[in-house]
Amino acid sequence: MWSRPQKAPRQTLTLDRIVAEAVALLDEEGVGRLTMRRLAERLDTGSTTLYWHVKTKDDVLDLALDAVFGEVRLPVGGSGWQEAVRELIGGWRAALLRHPWSATILDRPLMGPNALERTEFLYATLAAAGFAALKSAAYSLSNYVMGSVVMQVTWQDRDRDDTGEFLRKRAERYPALAEHGLDHAWDATFDEGLGYLLDGMEQARRREDGRPG
Amino acid sequence: MWSRPQKAPRQTLTLDRIVAEAVALLDEEGVGRLTMRRLAERLDTGSTTLYWHVKTKDDVLDLALDAVFGEVRLPVGGSGWQEAVRELIGGWRAALLRHPWSATILDRPLMGPNALERTEFLYATLAAAGFAALKSAAYSLSNYVMGSVVMQVTWQDRDRDDTGEFLRKRAERYPALAEHGLDHAWDATFDEGLGYLLDGMEQARRREDGRPG
DNA sequence: CCCTCCACTCGATCGCCGTTCGACTAACTA
DNA sequence: TAGTTAGTCGAACGGCGATCGAGTGGAGGG
Numbered sequence: 001m002w003s004r005p006q007k008a009p010r011q012t013l014t015l016d017r018i019v020a021e022a023v024a025l026l027d028e029e030g031v032g033r034l035t036m037r038r039l040a041e042r043l044d045t046g047s048t049t050l051y052w053h054v055k056t057k058d059d060v061l062d063l064a065l066d067a068v069f070g071e072v073r074l075p076v077g078g079s080g081w082q083e084a085v086r087e088l089i090g091g092w093r094a095a096l097l098r099h100p101w102s103a104t105i106l107d108r109p110l111m112g113p114n115a116l117e118r119t120e121f122l123y124a125t126l127a128a129a130g131f132a133a134l135k136s137a138a139y140s141l142s143n144y145v146m147g148s149v150v151m152q153v154t155w156q157d158r159d160r161d162d163t164g165e166f167l168r169k170r171a172e173r174y175p176a177l178a179e180h181g182l183d184h185a186w187d188a189t190f191d192e193g194l195g196y197l198l199d200g201m202e203q204a205r206r207r208e209d210g211r212p213g
Numbered sequence: 214m215w216s217r218p219q220k221a222p223r224q225t226l227t228l229d230r231i232v233a234e235a236v237a238l239l240d241e242e243g244v245g246r247l248t249m250r251r252l253a254e255r256l257d258t259g260s261t262t263l264y265w266h267v268k269t270k271d272d273v274l275d276l277a278l279d280a281v282f283g284e285v286r287l288p289v290g291g292s293g294w295q296e297a298v299r300e301l302i303g304g305w306r307a308a309l310l311r312h313p314w315s316a317t318i319l320d321r322p323l324m325g326p327n328a329l330e331r332t333e334f335l336y337a338t339l340a341a342a343g344f345a346a347l348k349s350a351a352y353s354l355s356n357y358v359m360g361s362v363v364m365q366v367t368w369q370d371r372d373r374d375d376t377g378e379f380l381r382k383r384a385e386r387y388p389a390l391a392e393h394g395l396d397h398a399w400d401a402t403f404d405e406g407l408g409y410l411l412d413g414m415e416q417a418r419r420r421e422d423g424r425p426g
Numbered sequence: 427c428c429c430t431c432c433a434c435t436c437g438a439t440c441g442c443c444g445t446t447c448g449a450c451t452a453a454c455t456a
Numbered sequence: 457t458a459g460t461t462a463g464t465c466g467a468a469c470g471g472c473g474a475t476c477g478a479g480t481g482g483a484g485g486g
Contacts (some may be wrong), residue, residue, distance in 0.1 A: 036445085045465085048445090107316060109368065119390060136401075139406060140409055145360070148352070150359060170329075173333075175333075177333050203413075204409060265434060
């Protein structure tokens, strides 16, 4: 039939294109609006087609999250373990904050190649520094960065709504909270807390194993 | 009509009953299976009825999460700030771990009365201890406990599936990870990391403000 | 004793979701 | 040319959160 729609010579759909578009969609509209149908529409295809490249929607999220970890550059310099850790953890945090939706889907195993590579680097750095309680050290750091990103994403931009007023009205019941308000220098607070942790770790390292890093 | 079903003299539906049943449902089946319909069914009512007591499903989750925080007992003793913090944070962690689903919905403002009361206590304790950088101290601790709970819930019980084998097969690429495996003494690791943090905080406290707690 | 009122209940329905099925097609292979 | 296969897609299924408007039962006033 002459009216039959011409097959568009469209670019082949690939897993990479799907993941890239998913990240873009998540960045623009957030995790609640990522839909297989909407994602497919942006890729100019049918939602069914996605399922040939991907098993479930969770796969898309796993891939998108690992793509975020891929943005974290591994430290290169030969300085001390604290500097290397600061650089890795800082980049880790920055990447997650660039894609705030990622903080809300951190409750899944981070087994993608990019995440594993960064975790491996962290372990190796701490091992080289001579930490005997390697897991404790590594977990403390990843716990801290994960937690702080979740916290910041949850609370930032909340100054605009009525959360501040809500607390001010309850100043009698929550005096310390009301006094210190909500506005935050997030970066400085993060750095300071990381400093606490690194100082405490350094003490433990000296106690456990005196080898120089 | 004689066949008209008798109105059951059922117990009045209250917000408390809804929240309690939601927590039970979440405990038994996880966050993915909490449905307004299923929750209503367990309460022997229609799903529509829930919406008279609650505005959205998110309200149910907010209330359930705050109920979990309600399980955390506030420290009473008059010992040092570190002991008080350890007790609060430990109870905080324990409550969240008793309801693992809670770790996956921590990415929302914790503005319920129970959560606020615990946060207030944390601020007050640290302020009394003389911390100048109060927010940094408080955030470091909550970041740490949040992060470690999310991490543990994500990874525990994963030894049973093929995650361990997955890593063992990639031992060349990720030697440090493969060497240290997955099995964890979660409690000990948490305590050790908390120790790092508290030690680092104590150093900063002495530096900033020598007042006794 | 009846009527009104209102806190509370609920069946039906809307639009959207993730996922599946089976039919289709274009390009490559033998 | 015939067959195979990687890739596409319309239609549909069951379930979801939420809404609408029609009820209903018990308390309180006349």
